[in-house]
Structures are given as structure tokens and as C-alpha cells.
Amino acid sequence: MTFTEYLTRNYDNLLELGLEHLNLVLISMGIALVVGLPLGIVAHRNKLLRNPILSTAGFFLTLPSLALFAIFIPVFGIGAPPAVAALSLYALLPIVSNTATGLASVSPAVVKASQGMGMTGYQRLLRVELPLAWPVILTGIRVSTQVVVGIAAIAALVGGPGLGTEIFRGLRSQGNASAPNLVYGGTLGVIVLALLLDAAFVLIRRLTISRGIR
Amino acid sequence: MADTALATRATGASDRAVPRRGGSRLSWFGMPVLLAVILGATYLWVGSLELDTIERRTLNAEQLTRSTLEHLHMTAVSTAIVIVLAIPLGVLLSRPFARPVVPAVLGVANIGQGVPSFGLITIVILWTSLGFWPMIIGLVACSMLPILRNTMVGLEQVDRTAVKASRGMGMSPLQVLLRVELPLAFPVMIAGIRTALIINVGTATLGTFFGQGGLGFIVYNGITLNRTPVLITGVVLVSALALLVDYLAGALGRLLAPRGL
Numbered sequence: 001m002t003f004t005e006y007l008t009r010n011y012d013n014l015l016e017l018g019l020e021h022l023n024l025v026l027i028s029m030g031i032a033l034v035v036g037l038p039l040g041i042v043a044h045r046n047k048l049l050r051n052p053i054l055s056t057a058g059f060f061l062t063l064p065s066l067a068l069f070a071i072f073i074p075v076f077g078i079g080a081p082p083a084v085a086a087l088s089l090y091a092l093l094p095i096v097s098n099t100a101t102g103l104a105s106v107s108p109a110v111v112k113a114s115q116g117m118g119m120t121g122y123q124r125l126l127r128v129e130l131p132l133a134w135p136v137i138l139t140g141i142r143v144s145t146q147v148v149v150g151i152a153a154i155a156a157l158v159g160g161p162g163l164g165t166e167i168f169r170g171l172r173s174q175g176n177a178s179a180p181n182l183v184y185g186g187t188l189g190v191i192v193l194a195l196l197l198d199a200a201f202v203l204i205r206r207l208t209i210s211r212g213i214r
Numbered sequence: 215m216a217d218t219a220l221a222t223r224a225t226g227a228s229d230r231a232v233p234r235r236g237g238s239r240l241s242w243f244g245m246p247v248l249l250a251v252i253l254g255a256t257y258l259w260v261g262s263l264e265l266d267t268i269e270r271r272t273l274n275a276e277q278l279t280r281s282t283l284e285h286l287h288m289t290a291v292s293t294a295i296v297i298v299l300a301i302p303l304g305v306l307l308s309r310p311f312a313r314p315v316v317p318a319v320l321g322v323a324n325i326g327q328g329v330p331s332f333g334l335i336t337i338v339i340l341w342t343s344l345g346f347w348p349m350i351i352g353l354v355a356c357s358m359l360p361i362l363r364n365t366m367v368g369l370e371q372v373d374r375t376a377v378k379a380s381r382g383m384g385m386s387p388l389q390v391l392l393r394v395e396l397p398l399a400f401p402v403m404i405a406g407i408r409t410a411l412i413i414n415v416g417t418a419t420l421g422t423f424f425g426q427g428g429l430g431f432i433v434y435n436g437i438t439l440n441r442t443p444v445l446i447t448g449v450v451l452v453s454a455l456a457l458l459v460d461y462l463a464g465a466l467g468r469l470l471a472p473r474g475l
Contacts, residue, residue, distance in 0.1 A: 062412055
């Protein structure tokens with residue numbers, strides 16, 4: 001069977017695996033954002049906590065991906081949950097560090113001006129600092145997403161869902177005539193998903209960056 | 215691949231577990247002490263368990279040493295090859311005559327970031343065969359980009375006036391490259407090498423799926439045999455190895471950095 005034949009016959013299957021993969025990425029990114037943005041804000045505001053927070057987030061990115069997936073198996077069992085936990089930790093560093101960097105790059109004069117206008121610390125953060133830092137933060141989120149899309153392929157090795165299962169199936173049926181197609185299909189699917197998500201970020205950028213600094 | 219984020223981290227300002235030269239004692243010794251404590255605690259914990267025969271088949275000194283050595287072997291060979299290939303290539307691409315092809319290379323490199331390492335190695339294996347060298351080719355392909363990119367970026371950000379000044383002093387282009395540009399680009403280049411090293415340690419963990427053993431063997435045995443002590447031992451060993459390698463590369467980079475920087 002040629003690769004094109006494989007693609008036309010397995011279109012549904014690949015699409016479904018792609019959606020599983022996307023789902024895995026989106027859930028992990030959601031968790032990473034809920035945890036990472038506040039951590040980045042804390043790292044910016046508290047000089048003492050800055051280094052511990054950033055080195056802890058960097059620590060996770062240094063760990064081999066299979067190890068990070070595996071360590072959650074005794075806790076969550078085999079399947080999607082350990083993959084989500086591991087991917088969320090992988091996604092953390094670019095979000096946290098770019099949030100801290102972005103906030104630090106906001107001009108002190110602007111911060112002073114907002115204080116002068118009588119804004120509380122909370123208002124200042126939400127209405128001045130975060131909108132100005134948003135382009136940098138968004139870049140961090142985008143980098144994280146790219147990392148997570150690639151590493152999520154390894155989830156299949158710990159019984160997780162996604163396009164990695166197709167690659168793994170191909171690897172296990174090595175020597176079989178259809179094996180290369182499975183591997184190409186899974187790999188190509190991941191690349192296409194990465195490109196689509198990157199394109200989505202161009203759109204998100206346009207829609208969410210404050211009009212004054214666009 | 216994790217290289218974009220790792221590169222962000224490697225060039226980032228202050229998140230270092232590795233200290234600057236002359237940094238405080240705590241920052242020099244923090245990571246080794248932490249690793250010693252974690253490894254010691256794991257050793258004591260596993261030692262206190264009554265291991266069944268299945269666990270003992272993996273958790274013995276001989277097997278653990280073999281897996282660690284296999285892992286180090288894959289990491290060292292692939293990193294050495296990738297350095298030898300990517301640095302000269304990066305230097306070539308940063309020369310004026312290569313300017314027309316640079317956008318094409320960077321474009322391919324950007325798409326390359328989206329390629330999952332697991333898929334890439336599997337494809338290399340399918341094209342060749344199971345074996346040590348195919349695995350190495352896969353690892354090299356996975357870790358090529360950060361060194362290549364950092365070499366190019368490092369050379370690009372060298373102050374043009376410094377290059378002009380050295381030309382004015384009568385240095386030949388080769389002398390300028392060796393004595394001015396490369397030393398000034400060193401910090402960025404070493405960050406790329408360090409990133410490649412971490413990618414290789416991490417990706418070598420997949421070696422067990424391609425018949426090459428390594429510490430991934432212990433981890434995956436722990437998963438498939440459903441034995442938590444085996445799994446934890448594998449995870450601790452491979453993580454400690456990655457952190458140690460990262461620490462050593464960082465420390466070496468600081469020690470070797472040109473004095474003036």
C-alpha cells in the first residue's frame with residue numbers, strides 16, 4: 001500500500017488521533033497557564049522567590065520526557081492523566097519566564113502614571129501591566145505549545161492517547177509492509193498539528209494584543 | 215522537540231542552577247548535593263524493600279551499571295558527532311557567501327522543530343535497521359538544530375565594529391574568526407551545546423524501544439512489569455544523569471568562557 005492509499009483509507013482514524021492529540025495539548029496547556037501565569041506574576045513581584053520559581057520550572061524541562069511521564073503512573077495509573085501531568089510541567093518554564101520577563105519590561109514610568117491615576121495594585125496589574133506584557137507572554141505560550149505538541153507523541157509509550165499511538169503501532173509492526181505508513185502518518189500528523197497551532201497563534205496575537213500597542 | 219524552550223532557558227538571564235564564576239558556594243554545590251541526597255534516599259528506600267524475583271532481575275548492580283553505561287555511551291557519541299557536524303556548518307552559514315541560503319536553512323529548521331523526536335528516530339530505524347548507529351543518527355538529527363542555530367545567532371550578534379577593528383589591525387578573515395568572532399560567540403554557542411546535550415540525554419531514554427537499552431530500559435520495565443520500585447529507580451537514575459550532565463556542561467561553559475566576557 002502506498003502512503004497516499006494509506007492516507008485516504010485511514011483519514012478518519014488519523015483525524016481522530018489528531019483530535020485526541022490536540023485535546024491532550026489543550027488540557028495540558030490550560031493547566032500550565034492556570035499555574036504558570038500566577039507563578040510568573042509572583043516571580044516578577046517578589047525578588048526573593050524569582051530564582052527558586054524559575055529554576056524549579058527549568059528543572060522539569062531538563063528531565064527526560066519518558067521519566068516525567070513514568071513518574072506519574074504510580075499516582076494516576078496508565079493512560080491520559082500521567083501524560084497531562086507531565087506535559088503541564090514541561091509547558092511551565094516558557095510561560096513563567098516570559099510572564100516575568102514581559103512584566104519586567106513594562107516601563108516604570110507607565111506604572112508610576114497608573115499609580116498616580118489612583119489605580120490599586122490589582123487594577124494596575126490587570127489593566128496596565130498585563131496588557132503591555134501580553135505580546136511577550138503570548139510568545140512564551142506559543143513556545144510551550146510547540147514543545148508540548150512534540151513531546152505529547154511520547155504519551156503513547158505510557159499508554160496515553162494521540163498521534164504517538166500510530167507511530168508506536170508502526171514501530172511494533174516493524175518489518176511489516178504497512179509499518180512505515182503508520183510511522184509516517186503519525187509523524188506527519190504531529191507536524192501538521194504543530195503548524196496549525198502556530199497559525200492559530202498568529203490569529204490569537206491579532207485578536208488579543210491591546211490595540212494601542214499593535 | 216524541546217529545543218526551543220530549552221534554548222529560551224539556556225539563553226535566559228537568571229534561572230541557573232549553575233553559578234557564575236566566583237558565585238557563592240551554595241550555588242556551586244547546590245545541585246551535586248541535591249543529587250547526592252536524592253540518589254542516597256532512593257538507594258536507602260529500595261534497599262529497605264523486600265524485592266521479589268521480578269524486581270531483582272532488573273534492580274541489581276550489574277543491570278543498573280550496564281544501562282547507565284549504555285545511556286552514557288549513546289549520549290556521548292551523539293553529542294560529539296553533533297558538535298563536530300553542526301559547529302562548522304553554523305560557521306559556514308554565517309559567512310557572507312552563504313547569505314542567500316540562510317533563510318531556506320532557517321525555514322527548514324523551523325519546521326524541523328515540529329518533528330517529534332520519537333517519530334524521527336522511528337523513521338531512521340525503519341530506513342536502516344535496528345542498531346546502535348541508526349539510533350545515533352536519530353539522536354544527532356534530533357539535537358542538530360540548537361547547536362546550528364546558536365552558532366549562527368552567536369556569530370551574528372558579534373559586534374560588527376569589533377570585526378572591523380580587527381580587520382583594521384591587519385588580521386586575516388580566518389584570524390578574525392578564530393580570535394575575535396568565535397570567542398565572542400562562545401557563550402551563545404555553549405548554550406546550544408548544552409541544550410543538545412540535554413536533548414540527547416533525554417532522547418536516549420527512548421533507546422530501549424529501539425533495542426538499544428539505556429536507562430529507559432529500567433523505566434519501561436517498571437511500567438510494563440507494574441513494579442513501582444523499578445520504575446522509581448529508573449526515573450531517579452535517568453533524571454539525576456540529565457541534571458548532572460546539565461550541571462557539568464554549565465559549569466564547564468563558565469570555566470572555559472573567555473576571560474574578558
